[in-house]
Amino acid sequence: MSKLSEQDIEKRLLHLPEWDYYDDAIHAEFEFDNFKDCFxxxxxxxxxxxxxxxxxxxxxxxxxxxxxxxxxxxHGVTDKDFALAKAIEAIVEPEDED
Incomplete structure (x- = not known):
C-alpha cells in the first residue's frame, strides 16, 4: 500500500469534514452524550x-x-485510512439525533 500525496489527502478530506491532516495522519474528534455512548x-x-x-x-x-x-x-496516509475513516463516519453520524 503506497502513501498518498498531501494534495490527494486534502482532496479526499473534502468529503470528510470532521477530519484533519497533520503529522502524517488524519485525525478526528467525536463528542457523545456520555461515556456509554462513546464506548x-x-x-x-x-x-x-x-x-x-x-x-x-x-x-x-x-x-x-x-x-x-x-x-x-x-509511513503515512493510504487508501486503508480513508476506508476506515468512512466506516467510522457511518458509525458515528447516526449518533447525531435531533
Missing part, C-alpha cells in the same frame, strides 16, 4: 477495524473519542 461507538468501530485489518491510534476521555489514522508500514 458503544468504539466497540462498533472495533469490529470494522478487524474487518478491514486496520487499527487506529485512539483514546477516549469520558464522552470524547479522539482518533488518528495512518498506515505505519507506509
Amino acid at each position: 458503544s461507538a468504539m466497540s462498533r468501530i472495533a469490529f470494522e477495524c478487524e474487518a478491514l485489518n486496520h487499527h487506529p491510534d485512539w483514546s477516549n476521555t469520558y464522552n470524547v473519542l479522539t482518533i488518528s489514522l495512518s498506515t505505519h508500514s507506509a
Whole structure:
C-alpha cells in the first residue's frame, strides 16, 4: 500500500469534514452524550477495524473519542485510512439525533 500525496489527502478530506491532516495522519474528534455512548461507538468501530485489518491510534476521555489514522508500514496516509475513516463516519453520524 503506497502513501498518498498531501494534495490527494486534502482532496479526499473534502468529503470528510470532521477530519484533519497533520503529522502524517488524519485525525478526528467525536463528542457523545456520555461515556456509554462513546464506548458503544468504539466497540462498533472495533469490529470494522478487524474487518478491514486496520487499527487506529485512539483514546477516549469520558464522552470524547479522539482518533488518528495512518498506515505505519507506509509511513503515512493510504487508501486503508480513508476506508476506515468512512466506516467510522457511518458509525458515528447516526449518533447525531435531533
